Amino acid sequence: MEKIIINGGNKLHGQVKISGAKNAAVAIIPAVILSDGVCRIENVPDIQDVNLIAQILFEMGASVKRLDKSTLEIDPKGIREPVATYDLVRHMRASSYLMGALLGKFKRAEVALPGGCDFGVRPVDQHLKGFTVLGANHIVESGMIKVKADKLVGGHVYLDVVSVGATVNIMLAAVKAEGRTTIENAAKEPHIVDLANFLNSMGADVRGAGTDVIKVNGVKHLNGTTYSIIPDQIEAGTYMAAVACAGGDVMINNVIPKHLESITAKLREMGVTIEEYDDSVRVIKDRRLRRCNVKTMPHPGFPTDMQPQIAAILTMADGTSIVNEAVWDNRFRYVEELRRMGAEISVDGKLAVIEGVEQLKGAPVKATDLRAGAAMIIAALGAKGKTQIEDIRHIERGYEDVVEKFAAIGADIKKVRSDDPTVKTA
Ligand code: UD1
Numbered sequence: 001m002e003k004i005i006i007n008g009g010n011k012l013h014g015q016v017k018i019s020g021a022k023n024a025a026v027a028i029i030p031a032v033i034l035s036d037g038v039c040r041i042e043n044v045p046d047i048q049d050v051n052l053i054a055q056i057l058f059e060m061g062a063s064v065k066r067l068d069k070s071t072l073e074i075d076p077k078g079i080r081e082p083v084a085t086y087d088l089v090r091h092m093r094a095s096s097y098l099m100g101a102l103l104g105k106f107k108r109a110e111v112a113l114p115g116g117c118d119f120g121v122r123p124v125d126q127h128l129k130g131f132t133v134l135g136a137n138h139i140v141e142s143g144m145i146k147v148k149a150d151k152l153v154g155g156h157v158y159l160d161v162v163s164v165g166a167t168v169n170i171m172l173a174a175v176k177a178e179g180r181t182t183i184e185n186a187a188k189e190p191h192i193v194d195l196a197n198f199l200n201s202m203g204a205d206v207r208g209a210g211t212d213v214i215k216v217n218g219v220k221h222l223n224g225t226t227y228s229i230i231p232d233q234i235e236a237g238t239y240m241a242a243v244a245c246a247g248g249d250v251m252i253n254n255v256i257p258k259h260l261e262s263i264t265a266k267l268r269e270m271g272v273t274i275e276e277y278d279d280s281v282r283v284i285k286d287r288r289l290r291r292c293n294v295k296t297m298p299h300p301g302f303p304t305d306m307q308p309q310i311a312a313i314l315t316m317a318d319g320t321s322i323v324n325e326a327v328w329d330n331r332f333r334y335v336e337e338l339r340r341m342g343a344e345i346s347v348d349g350k351l352a353v354i355e356g357v358e359q360l361k362g363a364p365v366k367a368t369d370l371r372a373g374a375a376m377i378i379a380a381l382g383a384k385g386k387t388q389i390e391d392i393r394h395i396e397r398g399y400e401d402v403v404e405k406f407a408a409i410g411a412d413i414k415k416v417r418s419d420d421p422t423v424k425t426a
Helices: 022-034 048-059 093-106 125-133 164-174 190-201 233-246 257-269 304-314 335-340 370-382 402-408
Strands: 002-008 012-017 039-042 063-068 071-075 108-112 137-141 144-148 156-158 180-184 205-207 213-217 225-228 248-253 273-276 280-285 320-324 344-348 351-355 364-366 385-390 412-417
Touching (some): 022 071, 022 093, 022 190, 022 233, 048 071, 093 125, 093 164, 125 144, 164 180, 190 225, 233 248, 233 280, 233 304, 257 273, 257 304, 304 335, 335 344, 335 370, 364 370, 370 385
Parallel strands (some): 156 180, 364 385
Antiparallel strands (some): 063 071, 108 144, 273 280, 320 351
């Protein structure tokens, strides 16, 4: 088992390059199934979740080649059976996108119920509601969701909750359906727009992505394409938060500043200086931060996937902050870990009340999920002394070269095996 060891207290300086967006990549890779040609996808992050979804396509019969660290070439024509078993998909929430892609291509899909981060109940009722509107039936049998249609015909879907996953899945199922599908109350996240752009580059007709009404006019064929994935909004936000916690002056490159607006606004409210350029942001922190309140919302609101990271910074801000998690039921499991470092946080349902302390102190902690793991790194960078983070496989699911990138901007960070003697003496 591997751990990350951080000696806190170093200020961060220099430049860091953000990788392609995980959540766009895990939607775009399954979308390739719909293509009648070969797709070359660039700016793909080299992380577990992406490698896993690519592996799933490979095991289903697709040809998957990694041309270099960030480029995949996928030819889906070898996929003959629209079935993804539990063994293949259990580690990945986004494997549910196989449902929409396989249904769109084969009019049939059998996909095991997905895994992924555990932040409470993760229903798929809105995905299935969309498939039903398009004419598909579904049953759940032996842990598999089985969806099937004689033919897919466009229709009107109103989502009861704004769901990224349901919006993606319905777009994927509708892209080759007969006629027009309208998705109302659709998610507006940057990766929804990226998926629509990818589908359109294959010859699809998807309009309105990025607004709350998406219209998909079905087409018969989709060709191969070459497409470059957008930068990762959450990875960028994580580095911004790290500078805000540890202090320093870092240029964060390969970002779309517009995608970071809600994060930038919150950090500025706390007293961080942020300069925006065409495709980079410079983050400067040179004083103790002010408290603030944060409520997570679907895009363009403050992203739930940045909630643990912002909470980590607030543990050392001046005053009392309230964090309201309005998307997921149970996304405060990491609070226990921050308390080990001296944070004063109380949780009541979807609210966390954080009393800012002067200084966190290093401690042994766990990454309870992907973004919780990012929060541990951030807290550790700002803490005094040594922090050991366990269960880092969660972090590696979503952050490319995280240790190398932080070390390059001055963090005292390393990855070690648990049987490494340096850990025992820590
Ligand atoms: C995606 C992101 C995840 C992020 C989340 C919210 C990916 C791979 N993952 O997850 O990192 O935290 O968006 O921004 O992109 N809901 C229902 N019924 C459904 C579907 C969802 O009630 O059928 C509810 C969920 O319980 C949750 C809310 O809708 O409360 C948002 O979920 P959703 O946007 O679907 O999240 P994911 O797509 O799973």
